[in-house]
Amino acid sequence: MVTVQFYPVDATYQVVNGKPQVYLFGRTVSGEQVCVIDPAVEPYFYVIPKNGEDPTNDLLKMRKEERGEHYRIVRVEPVQKKYLEQPVHALKVFTNIPQAVAELKDDVRALPSVQSTHEADILFVRRYFIDKGITPFTLVTAEGEPVAEQLRVPAIRAKKIEQAGEDTFAKPKVLALDIETYNPAGKHVVAEQHPILMIALAGDDFKKVLTWKRFETAEPYVEFLPSEADVLDRFKELIAEYRPDIITGYYSDGFDLPYIRVRATKNRIPLDIGLDYSELRVTGRGNTKAQVTGIAHVDVLRVIRKFFAKTMETDIFTLDAVAGELLGKGKHPVDINKLAGAWDQNDAALLNEFAAYNLQDALLTYELAQLVLPNLIEFVKIVGQLPFDINRMGFSQLVEWYAMRQAFALNEIAPNKPGYQAQMRRRSDRLKGGLVYEPKPGLYTDVAVCDFRSLYPSIIASHNVSPGMRNCTCCDAPQIHTDRGTFWFCQKRKGFVSGIIEDLITRRARIKDILKKGNTDPLLLARSQALKDLANSFYGYLGFAMARWYTIECAESTTAWGRQYILDVIERARKEGHHIVYSDTDSVFLTLADQSTDARAFVERVNRDLPGLMELDFEGYYPAGIFVSVKASEAGAKKKYALLNPKGQLKIVGFETVRRNWSPIAKDTQRKVLEILLTERKPEHALTFLKSIIDDLKQNKFPLAAVIIHTQLSKELSEYENTGPHVAAAQRMQELGQTVGPGTQIRYVVTKGKGRIRDKVKLPEEANQDEYDPDYYIYNQILPGVERIFDVFGINVNDYFTEKAQSNLSKFF
DNA sequence: TGCCCGCGGGG
DNA sequence: GTGTACGCGGGCA
Secondary structure (H helix, E strand, O other): OEHHHHHEEEEEEEEEEEEEEEEEEEEEEOOOEEEEEOOOOOEEEEEOOOOOOOOOOOOOHEEEEEEEEEEEEEEEEEEEEEEEOEEEEEEEEEOOOHHHHHHHHHHHOOOOOOEEEEOOOOOHHOOOOOOOOOOOEHHHHEEEEEEEEOOOOOOEEEEEEEEEEEEEOOOOOOOEEEEEEEOOHOOOOOOOOEEEEEEEEEOOOOOEEEEEEOOOOOOOOEOOOOHHHHEEEEEEEEHHHHOOOOOOOOOOOOOOOHHHHHHHOOOOOOOOOOOOOOOOOEEEOOOOEEOOOOEEEHHHHHHHHHHHHHHHOOOOOOOHHHHHHHHOOOOOOOOHHHHHHHHHOHHHHHHHHHHHHHHOOOOOOOHHHHHHHHHHHHHHHHHOOOHHHHHHHOOHHHHHHHHHHHHHOOOOOEEEOOOOOHHHHHHHHHOOOOOOOOOEEEEEEEEEEEEEEEEEHHHHOOOOOOOOHEEOOOOOOOEEEEOOOOEOOOOOOOHHHHHHHHHHHHHHHHHHHHOOOOOOOOOHHHHHHHHHHHHHHHHHHHOOOOOOOOOOHHHHHHHHHHHHHHHHHHHHHHEEEEEEEEEEOEEEEEEEEOOOOOOOHHHHHHHHHOOOOEEEEEEEEEEEEEEEEOOOOOOOEEEEEEEEOOOOOOOEEEEOOOOOOOOOHHHHHHHHHHHHHHHHHOHHHHHHHHHHHHHHOOOOOHHHHHEEEEEEEOOOOHHHHOOHHHHHHHHHHHHOOOOOOOOOOEEEEEEEOOOOHHHHHHHHHHHHHHHHOOOHHHHHHHHHHHHHHHHOOOOHHHHOOOOOHHHHHHHHO
């Protein structure tokens, strides 16, 4: 008998001799990889019988045989559970193998004595982690005998296995990968046709670029192999030698690994990199996933989009942009479009550049992984599922699997996912959202901003908003009136959903206390963020059509209370003489009655009257803010404003500044105009600036780069029904012998002349600076971006800058 | 206003 | 794999 302490990293299950067993792959505390096999697992699901009936005997008779596989129910246990927070008598129905659950559940549901079946669609490994109370990436103790298995790591057959505390696997071995492929002239990538030219790997003190064309190089990391097939073989070998816990890439679910998968098949190379010698599996269409048994494949892009996107400046998520913002460095500067040519001509100097480029991508990915893994791992620990799954779950799934684990702990049976019909019905349920106050367009100074701390979670916790607590007959709880009716929630019992959220809020508060005392552990910070994200996602989950715990009345009550609380704040502020500038859902923007009043004191007074965990925060003073009107109307635009913070930074909300198909000059001008207005507060300065831009445009003073419009082709040229400007540009590229197709980047400028815009389109390399059309850029790019902003000051830029209105202009200046 | 389509990331 | 689980924004009617 041996004892191992290890951190589970990945898991799978197998049926051996008609019995299922779970394989947990991980690393021991002493740093060895290990597989712990747990045979003590029983597949099951729940049955709720019809009132007073007992289907047990019918259930035990049930069996099915298909494709040589026997499916049967082996045992039935009566259990006292809860369903939607009400006590229920249920049966726990055990089957011989996991597949039997799926095979038999429909027949079971069809029995006349059966009301419903539950939890019959929970993947076996996920069920395992929930029922055993084992958390991936967290220390587990197992006792058992070593056994010989066809695995890349030693195996132990467990007699006993249990969670050994909260100790986290903080230093997993990470291997980042990146590939370069052969792509003739900017064409959409086609894995079936074009080989992989290079594979880069980066790990801890490890870097390598594999390639199959020999060229002169001084770089020790470049390794030459005779063919693409040999590169793939060597790639497998290096993974086996490095023994990573995590393999990672940037968009490796959607590109690198699926591409490697196709090329390996093409070259007849088995990709048996799994720790059980199973092949790399690529599943899904459109949104593909790549999975390796025993190793956690983490797509860094997914982690960043899910957990970092909201707080990031960039709204494009290319490796270059993301690494630039998070690591302060970018990709190796070389034009990727030249790779195929360099490869064909065996251009050693360029190929060296591309090897460096390839390696740099892998290194950036490795460093990004180190940076973002704490956030992924904290979610793994909180939700209790595998990193591979957590990496690919959306927030609704994270909420749901967290709830599933809590349901098990609290003896609740999980509701079923809705069928197609129910989903459609739910989708048509319209939900009234947050209150948005229409701002009066204008430039405001000294704006105080207050917002509710986690408004919806705190409402749900404070009012016990939970599916089974609604309109109880036992107490006189506060009521909320909604378009769906009047609701209240029991004050005597704690609800399932509300209890979970209260727990999340209080856990986070404890962590924030520790952080406030000067602890800067990145895992704690990540944990606090994860708890907050999870709590904030619950409200959306309650109104999400696919959710098991979908309860529109709860979602409706939550927003109704939200509107009530924010309205209370607005009215109270008004009574105290403050002016309301704007409000959206959980925040209020106000200008104070007089400068000596303190917004903090106001916030404190509000807080004295708030129930439970609800709290209004003073967010800060902003020296200036601008609110604009809706197109062609006097009304203030909602969710569209710009603020200047005390540090002099601009916070721009809702302006379409960053659309890719805007020229740089249009984006820059809009931003600069807002900046001048907010910092100098003199519209005439902004107008002077605008005039200077327009004058310079008219004289073609800006370099061509400022007026290039970027866009992308989405389909084959022949499939376009209308020739838009970008299609005209693509046609020209084709005339010049370039291959264009779906995915091709199109860059063009609009030049002078009469007629349709598409007839005036030129490629940047064929246009001169003096050729671009000032009128197009003034009237189609610059003015639309600043029109609403100048409206605020009664300035109609179109009047000022159209030719017939030149007299107006001279009047102004 | 609502529906459909296609992108995103990658070379 | 106890499957068949994206989400948003632009373009168009």
